[in-house]
Amino acid sequence: MAGSLDGPLLDRTGVLAVLNLVPLVGFPNFAQISDYLGVQVLGFQAAHSAIGIVVLMQAITHIATQMQHSTLDLQNHAHFWGLLATIALGLIFVIALFRTIYYEFVSKVHLLLACFLVVCLWLHFDTESLSSRFLLLLAGAAFVASFSLRTFQFLWRNLRSGGLGTLNRCRRNEETIKVMVRPGRSWKVQAGQFVYLWMPGLSFWSFFQLHPFMIVWWEDGLHGKADQLELLVEIKDGWTNCLARSVSHKPSVYLDGPYGSPVNFGDYGSVILFATGAGIASQIPYAKALIDGYMKLEVRTRRVILVWRLDREVNEDWVQSWMQKLLDLDEGSYILKIQLYVLSDFRDEEAANGKKREYGDHDRIKKFYASPDISSLLGEELSRPYGDVMISVAADGEVRDKIRHIVHQPSWTNQFLAKEVSNSE
Ligand SMILES: Cc1cc2nc3c(=O)[nH]c(=O)nc-3n(C[C@H](O)[C@H](O)[C@H](O)COP(=O)(O)OP(=O)(O)OC[C@H]3O[C@@H](n4cnc5c(N)ncnc54)[C@H](O)[C@@H]3O)c2cc1C
Numbered sequence: 177m178a179g180s181l182d183g184p185l186l187d188r189t190g191v192l193a194v195l196n197l198v199p200l201v202g203f204p205n206f207a208q209i210s211d212y213l214g215v216q217v218l219g220f221q222a223a224h225s226a227i228g229i230v231v232l233m234q235a236i237t238h239i240a241t242q243m244q245h246s247t248l249d250l251q252n253h254a255h256f257w258g259l260l261a262t263i264a265l266g267l268i269f270v271i272a273l274f275r276t277i278y279y280e281f282v283s284k285v286h287l288l289l290a291c292f293l294v295v296c297l298w299l300h301f302d303t304e305s306l307s308s309r310f311l312l313l314l315a316g317a318a319f320v321a322s323f324s325l326r327t328f329q330f331l332w333r334n335l336r337s338g339g340l341g342t343l344n345r346c347r348r349n350e351e352t353i354k355v356m357v358r359p360g361r362s363w364k365v366q367a368g369q370f371v372y373l374w375m376p377g378l379s380f381w382s383f384f385q386l387h388p389f390m391i392v393w394w395e396d397g398l399h400g401k402a403d404q405l406e407l408l409v410e411i412k413d414g415w416t417n418c419l420a421r422s423v424s425h426k427p428s429v430y431l432d433g434p435y436g437s438p439v440n441f442g443d444y445g446s447v448i449l450f451a452t453g454a455g456i457a458s459q460i461p462y463a464k465a466l467i468d469g470y471m472k473l474e475v476r477t478r479r480v481i482l483v484w485r486l487d488r489e490v491n492e493d494w495v496q497s498w499m500q501k502l503l504d505l506d507e508g509s510y511i512l513k514i515q516l517y518v519l520s521d522f523r524d525e526e527a528a529n530g531k532k533r534e535y536g537d538h539d540r541i542k543k544f545y546a547s548p549d550i551s552s553l554l555g556e557e558l559s560r561p562y563g564d565v566m567i568s569v570a571a572d573g574e575v576r577d578k579i580r581h582i583v584h585q586p587s588w589t590n591q592f593l594a595k596e597v598s599n600s601e
Contacts, residue, residue: 207433207436280415334359359431373430441477445478449480459484
């Protein structure tokens with residue numbers, strides 16, 4: 177239809193909307209494509225949303241221009257399918273508003289609506305609109321290619337000599353589950369990587385669900401490839417809750433991944449890793465990799481500070497074994513300092529707010545029964561000449577905003593600049 181009607185604006189907006197649709201339809205798995213492009217998943221997700229809004233704007237302009245030429249005629253093939261395509265596009269945006277609440281439902285409906293949209297657009301274009309149909313074919317081909325590649329990688333990753341599947345062991349705490357997975361095919365794990373877990377046997381709906389989790393710990397076997405992966409799963413309301421109830425049944429687990437573009441922290445003299453709650457799962461692997469790199473003389477880092485704010489003191493148990501392994505790994509080099517900030521439910525009844533505890537040799541673990549004073553913590557670190565400073569944050573919005581606000585203050589920016597200047601001298 178677009179090609180046969182008058183008006184370059186009508187043609188151009190129609191074709192541009194379909195052109196912008198190609199990457200949206202062609203690459204539905206953000207983790208997969210962002211790895212190929214070497215960008216962070218969140219960055220690609222933001223780009224997907226932004227391009228989606230552009231498509232919507234172009235579609236609206238296309239429809240508005242069309243309305244100037246003629247009124248809507250549902251007997252007209254092109255009008256009918258164009259209307260359905262518009263409804264599908266609108267619905268995609270409406271349901272996106274509920275994504276955080278009903279993540280799984282919304283993501284599946286989003287996919288179905290996107291497929292429906294492509295079919296409607298195909299029928300909307302007449303056979304003379306070859307360029308538009310070619311773009312749709314391109315999007316379809318990219319979709320099939322990326323899906324096939326992911327399926328192949330999935331089979332390859334999980335294939336073992338005895339068949340398909342990976343062994344696993346789960347240990348449940350009050351609020352978390354520690355999942356240990358032995359990959360069918362191992363690889364050299366890098367800090368910052370995550371995998372999707374597929375556990376089809378958990379429940380009927382779990383067959384259709386994949387859930388991402390950071391690789392918190394790994395043990396290297398032969399050829400430096402990881403024999404075992406350890407993940408921390410915080411129990412929420414959906415799939416994770418189902419897993420918590422099935423832990424004793426040892427459900428089979430399959431891995432999709434690894435994904436994630438690891439950031440190189442090893443070029444920084446000091447690395448400060450902030451975490452709140454389950455965010456600790458993202459920071460422990462970086463601490464591990466940096467200590468490991470220090471021992472092998474592969475990084476410039478001379479100081480790693482892991483700052484973790486826990487809501488309840490009992491949450492320490494989530495990661496106790498990994499913290500101990502970090503300390504063991506750091507034995508002799510002593511580049512790691514751990515600071516725990518417990519907010520409530522103190523185990524020690526005498527622990528009053530502000531009280532501090534020190535554990536281990538070289539005071540490598542400090543525990544405070546208070547909120548972290550981020551400003552003075554950063555100030556103390558920046559006053560020591562350890563080279564450039566990297567601050568990594570895996571925390572809730574409040575802490576993230578606070579840190580961002582502090583480091584963007586002119587007085588702080590000057591300190592960062594001063595440090596960079598002194599390093600280059
Ligand atoms: C890259 C990445 C790494 C992650 N690593 C960890 C980790 O190491 N440990 C950890 O405990 N959690 C991690 N998460 C979050 C974890 O994936 C979700 O908490 C989990 O999927 C929730 O499942 P649920 O059905 O029980 O959630 P629900 O109770 O249904 O929802 C709880 C929250 O989780 C979100 N969510 C639900 N399903 C998914 C999904 N498939 N993908 C992403 N978010 C979802 C919902 O939007 C909602 O905000 C990570 C998320 C991402 C994107």
